[in-house]
Amino acid sequence: MTSRVHVGLSDRAYDIFIGRSTAEHLGDALAAGGKVTHAVLISDSNVRPLHGERLCAELRERVDRVDALTFPAGERSKSLTQFAELCEQMLRLGADRRTLVVACGGGVVGDLAGYVAASFARGVRFLQVPTTLLADVDSSVGGKVGVNLPGAKNMVGAFWQPAAVLIAIDDLATLPDREYRAGLAEVVKYGVILDEEFFAYLEAHVAEIDARDPAVLEQIVTRCCRLKADVVEQDEREETGLRAVLNYGHTFCHAIEAETEYGAFLHGEAVAIGMLCASRLAERRGMVDAETTRRQQQLLEQLKLPVACPGLELPRLLAAMMRDKKVAHGRLRLVLPTRMGHVELVGDVPEAEVLEAWGPALNVS
Amino acid sequence: MTSRVHVGLSDRAYDIFIGRSTAEHLGDALAAGGKVTHAVLISDSNVRPLHGERLCAELRERVDRVDALTFPAGERSKSLTQFAELCEQMLRLGADRRTLVVACGGGVVGDLAGYVAASFARGVRFLQVPTTLLADVDSSVGGKVGVNLPGAKNMVGAFWQPAAVLIAIDDLATLPDREYRAGLAEVVKYGVILDEEFFAYLEAHVAEIDARDPAVLEQIVTRCCRLKADVVEQDEREETGLRAVLNYGHTFCHAIEAETEYGAFLHGEAVAIGMLCASRLAERRGMVDAETTRRQQQLLEQLKLPVACPGLELPRLLAAMMRDKKVAHGRLRLVLPTRMGHVELVGDVPEAEVLEAWGPALNVS
Incomplete structure (x- = not known):
């Protein structure tokens, strides 16, 4: 092997x-x-x-x-x-x-x-x-x-x-359980952004993933590395916009991490929450159907990852998003899904839509 | 112009x-x-x-x-x-x-x-x-x-x-006079390492250089940039050894600078002294004739650059040389002239020869 x-x-x-x-x-x-x-x-x-x-x-x-x-x-x-x-x-x-x-x-x-x-x-x-x-x-x-x-x-x-x-x-x-699961968030990300078949593979292997089955893990790691290598080969220095797809969920994620001073969530946990925010934003813009968000949320929950960060303050999260490296000439650019297995870099997203997309992650009873 | x-x-x-x-x-x-x-x-x-x-x-x-x-x-x-x-x-x-x-x-x-x-x-x-x-x-x-x-x-x-x-x-x-002259040491270096004709041009234009004649300075700066660009184009990351030729005199120079805590000499002044040490070392190894060293010394003196650093301690200078970035696998490598306008990277120079080459720069009455 x-x-x-x-x-x-x-x-x-x-x-x-x-x-x-x-x-x-x-x-x-x-x-x-x-x-x-x-x-x-x-x-x-x-x-x-x-x-x-x-x-x-x-x-x-x-x-x-x-x-x-x-x-x-x-x-x-x-x-x-x-x-x-x-x-x-x-x-x-x-x-x-x-x-x-x-x-x-x-x-x-x-x-x-x-x-x-x-x-x-x-x-x-x-x-x-x-x-x-x-x-x-x-x-x-x-x-x-x-x-x-x-x-x-x-x-x-x-x-x-x-x-x-x-x-x-x-x-x-x-690896401690929590760190292992945080890593799985990035694994799920590859399915959403680049590979619907791989996403389905993950949905079908939750039990083996839970058990850290070495054969399944080798499959998963190899596929993720190949997917990432494909992107890096085409846009090594994040210049064409292609490499930016790897940042799916990350602008939201970085805001969560900055606001919690990197203390409350592991990076992967914040990625899980951030992906759902991005997917909901895409929904609201009519770019993707609700099913795409639902499947992500279900898989992330099955993998015991957080899907919300109640209690954080919206204005501070927004300000943190504006400090992201993907901000070009002062305009917010976000990576949003168009279907399972595909995302696009969208420039000039209106602030109002970003505010709305945060909603479900913050207002959890 | x-x-x-x-x-x-x-x-x-x-x-x-x-x-x-x-x-x-x-x-x-x-x-x-x-x-x-x-x-x-x-x-x-x-x-x-x-x-x-x-x-x-x-x-x-x-x-x-x-x-x-x-x-x-x-x-x-x-x-x-x-x-x-x-x-x-x-x-x-x-x-x-x-x-x-x-x-x-x-x-x-x-x-x-x-x-x-x-x-x-x-x-x-x-x-x-x-x-x-x-x-x-x-x-x-x-x-x-x-x-x-x-x-x-x-x-x-x-x-x-x-x-x-x-x-x-x-x-x-x-530019203050001393800084201007320090820059001239690197100008002389380009003639020694790459371009005998340019070295002769400098010998013939000492008066205009002294007067900072703009037309002569433009000639000089343009030629030096072209010479450096030629080298950089062929060895951008100093991997093939070619770019190392630009470091002619610099292993000696860096030792002088380190030993005087970057206080006594400007970089270019230390380069002037270093080039003469390197040229004398090449002479002693039979790589170059005495005339090549003499022409460098004469031009540097005409340009009012120092050609010695009396009082510095040899063992400390040697130790400083060994910390140079050009030391590979613990062996000293030096750039030495073979004729006016050409240098070579020489590996494994015996310590005794390096000691001798320092002599005239240190023992000045």
């Missing part, structure tokens, strides 16, 4: 190796980066004991010198302060432009360590070794790396493609 | 416009960046009153909204702390991914503002408007942007090409 997804980006092309363990494909992944004599594994305080130590040992079998850096787990570490600290630690380790960075962890680790790789010595090679479902299917693929500014998520960063991505399905077995 | 140098980098191609004033080509430079509704001019406390205000006024005639950010002049500002501060200021100005950054100043401004442009919202367009000779012929062309880490110059950054470079020869009239 093993899959490979190729991300075709000319001189920045790379493979995503999906197996049961990292050991299966570590050799292939390292070979993709060229000669490696020094590797620096970067992970956080949660991941280091769970997966980092084992990966370090595996790396030491193949690389002359392996160092490891660890930072405190949590979104707060995705800051320019932590970025500077890691860069200085890299320098003290004697890292140079041939050093390989190995990002081992969830989305925060991949984004932060990836940005260190993009920036140290103006860019060194790096491996993404995601250890959460969310990172497997989303943040580890596509080269988006970066950190937050106070009040603005992912506002500083780069597009920096890894030399390879190494996904170990068995790592998902130890 | 006006020139244009095209930098052919496929989808990152751009033009360098060289005229007497910025106003001459500002329209062309802005057009190169696509539709611009918001520009943020970034300059330092020295340049802002000299050139920044005028450029802001010129920008306001063509762009709806123009903001300006200023940071304290000096190499110390090329830090991750100042970088973070500028990114947060950009956010407070409501900048988004369509904002145009205009870097107006010398090398520090171009490197720092360019790195902000490379990183904010994962990269926005930017114009380089260099105001020193050093920036005209070197740092504004080629897309190298970044900041220093404590003890390591340019250790964090990116390759991020500008949408256009706008050079105003008249800006050089107000």
